[in-house]
Amino acid sequence: MAQTTTSQLGATAIAHLVATTSGGGLWVSSIAEHPPPAPALHHLNGGTKQESRSSEDDLTFHDLPPFPDDVPAAPLLRLSFKKLLDHNAEEEDRLWRACCDLGFFYLDLRSGSTSKRDSFHSDVESGELDGDALLQDADGLFRLGKNLFELPNEEKQKYDFNEQGSYFGYKGLGAGVVDAKGTRDFNEFYNVSKNDMLGIDERLPAPDVLRKEENRALLGRYCKRSHGVVSLILGLLNGKLELPEGRLEDLHRLKTVSGDQVRWVRSPPQPTQDAKKLSLGEHTDFGSVTVLFNRLGGLQILPPGEGSEWCYVKPLKGHCVVNLGDAMVKFTAGVLRSNIHRVVNPPGEQGRSTRMSLVYFARPEDEVLLRVLDGSKMIDEKRGSDDEEEAITAKEWILRRALGRRAGGDWEKSHGTEGARVRQ
């Protein structure tokens, strides 16, 4: 399997280091010696005039304790969904850089929507392209998630399908592991299948609150709208990779059975102030594109480069965080990057609150083989001799990765493409 190498690390995805667009090395050493302070907003948005119109106030969750400004914050590029929908070339370039260099970026969803009849998108069975509506759905799902986790543990436990070999449903606090030694995690999560919500596969047993029609409808809309964001990104990456038209989207059709899922992750505050349990162990996502909504800090990424340090992804209101998973690394022989990340207790004052996040994982359709795609010169140039060794279906790969991280699972099988490049 080809790995991402330092030569890919252009500095443009690292918005606060403006000195070079080609010197991965400069960025690497700078970040190691001087962990970046929390970036000011002009850093987060890459400093363009138009984007700096957003005031810090608009990006803050005022009902929550503040994200501290004295912790190292990850300098993700901040992209605009609206500009991507408008085919803004500069924004498309920034998307490309973010996906090659770091594999993580913010997406400003405010005021981004397009009519389904838009000629560019009309024939894409991809989902709905409406950023504001997606933000509203996410709000609704944060409320629903709260109700769900308030159910008694024995009720939630009925929907843990690990024994049946399924990763959908519930995982209790500490039922997963964060390392090879078997250290327990410190989160509970619930995975809802897109197949179930869109009625393209069987209905899974679920607690009453998730069986209510209005909540199923909300989850279904959220799947469609998140999938719309994913399809837009896949289409743009497809173009940049010069793959045959529609290649990536065709591997991720909305109405085809896949491991796509909605997940809520919830962690209580740590029992004592100096407790440093990992809520979620370090990992790369194993699917294609992840759309993540966070309100409290705690998500950390380990930027590429020798000696780099874990830094926090500051939650921004009106935005989701998007990151690429290992399937995109496999498809492109490492042209695109999936970056390692983990979840720790929220920083500063936020650490006393219960943290919940909401995720949409888009994954290749179940029967898709995870192997390097044909038809792109750029990918061909990166193709290594060992790239064809492991061609398993997305379904098998996801099961292996997901269940390997459960207590009693096979840790070795939970690894993705991250191993050799954790510290590259």
Ligand SMILES: O=C(O)CCC(=O)C(=O)O
């Ligand atoms: O909770 C978060 O912020 C990230 C969750 C995550 O990385 C995952 O569920 O794969």
Ligand SMILES: [Fe+2]
């Ligand atoms: Fe993740």
